[in-house]
Amino acid sequence: MHSALNRAQGVFGFFTTVALFVAGLAALSVLLYPTDAITSSIKIRDAKVTKGRPHYYSTKKEEYAQLRFDLDADLTPLFNWNTKQLFVYVYASYPSDPSDPTSPLSHSVVWDTIVRAKESPYSIDALRERFSRATSSTKKRPSKMKMTSTKKTNPHGVLKLRDQRAKYSIGDVSGKMAGRENVTLSVGWNVQPWVGALWWSPGSGSVPRTEGDIGVSKGVDLPALKSKVMASAGAAGAAAV
Ligand SMILES: *[C@@H]1O[C@H](CO)[C@@H](O)[C@H](O)[C@H]1NC(C)=O
Numbered sequence: 001m002h003s004a005l006n007r008a009q010g011v012f013g014f015f016t017t018v019a020l021f022v023a024g025l026a027a028l029s030v031l032l033y034p035t036d037a038i039t040s041s042i043k044i045r046d047a048k049v050t051k052g053r054p055h056y057y058s059t060k061k062e063e064y065a066q067l068r069f070d071l072d073a074d075l076t077p078l079f080n081w082n083t084k085q086l087f088v089y090v091y092a093s094y095p096s097d098p099s100d101p102t103s104p105l106s107h108s109v110v111w112d113t114i115v116r117a118k119e120s121p122y123s124i125d126a127l128r129e130r131f132s133r134a135t136s137s138t139k140k141r142p143s144k145m146k147m148t149s150t151k152k153t154n155p156h157g158v159l160k161l162r163d164q165r166a167k168y169s170i171g172d173v174s175g176k177m178a179g180r181e182n183v184t185l186s187v188g189w190n191v192q193p194w195v196g197a198l199w200w201s202p203g204s205g206s207v208p209r210t211e212g213d214i215g216v217s218k219g220v221d222l223p224a225l226k227s228k229v230m231a232s233a234g235a236a237g238a239a240a241v
Contacts, residue, residue, distance in 0.1 A: 026082050027196025033080040038212025040073035040187040042090065044220045045163050049178045051225065054171070062175035065222050067092065067110055067166045069185055071215070076157035078191050078210065079117055086115040087190040088159065092170050094183040101182060110166035110185070118156055182219035 002010075046068040051061045071090065078086055089112040097103035119126060154160055171177060191199035191210060200206040203214045 023195045026194065030080055030082050030193065030196065030199070033077065035077045035210040035212050037077045038073075038075055038210070040071070040075070040213060040215035042072075042185045042187055042215040042217045043070045044183070044185055044217050045069055047183070047220055047222050049222050049225050050169075052169075060175070062171055063177040063225065064169040064171045065092075065177040065180070065183070066169045067183075067185065068163050069111075069161070069166070069217070071159055071161040071164060071187065073159040073187060073215065074157065075115070075159070075189060075212075076155065077212070078189070079157050081120075082193045082195060083117045084192050084194050085117060086157070087192065088113050088115060089188050090166070090185055091188060092183055092185055094170075094180050096172075098174070098176070098180055106172055108168070108170050108172075110168050110170060111164065112167065113159075115157060115159075177222055178225045180222045183222055184219045185217040187215040 044067055048066045049063050050066065052064050053060070054062055069090065073088070075086060075088065089109050091107050091109045093105045093107050095101050095103045096106040170183075186203065188201040188204055189210075190201075193199070197208050200209050201214055202209050202212060
């Protein structure tokens with residue numbers, strides 16, 4: 001005869017096996033959602049170079065480039081039932097050696113954002129909300145779903161930014177950014193799932209990768225210290241190099 005403990009162990013063991021199997025299926029199911037319809041495009045609007053200190057007590061000043069850009073991206077294909085949130089970022093690439101345009105590129109992230117998946121109508125919060133509304137009509141709690149849906153103006157997963165200021169300025173070990181040539185901006189993303197692998201954007205070099213079109217801007221040349229250059233003039237300069 002089996003004791004109660006044996007039975008409990010058997011049930012628990014079966015439960016964990018089933019949970020593992022279901023999680024594996026959920027992780028694999030994202031392969032059923034095509035991601036090749038993703039589009040993104042980015043354009044540099046403005047570039048500025050200023051001097052600043054790397055930290056408060058530093059006596060040495062370094063040059064930093066601050067960019068502004070326009071971004072259009074349709075990342076809706078990345079939202080499937082296993083998507084928890086997207087990490088979307090914009091990074092600048094430029095030749096690491098200012099005197100050699102063919103030198104390996106330096107990359108640095110200048111802007112990022114997190115786009116959370118819409119709350120499922122079957123999430124614990126949504127069900128609790130529906131249940132409490134059905135039982136007591138007097139007690140009203142603010143719904144998380146409503147709060148997120150009123151905040152959004154664009155459809156979920158669509159980004160449309162105009163003249164967006166970069167969150168982070170670019171600097172590197174040389175401390176010199178003025179006059180750097182052919183600085184481009186590119187779009188990247190990470191899909192953070194509920195279960196399974198972290199997916200990267202194409203062009204990141206990491207696996208697994210989604211498909212889709214990563215936007216890459218035209219190259220601009222950074223201006224001299226504390227002056228501005230329009231993107232079109234910079235692009236013409238880059239083409240002339
Ligand atoms: C600018 O850099 C990109 C890569 O970031 C490269 O493909 C392109 O050829 C470069 N253009 C010039 C004019 O050097």
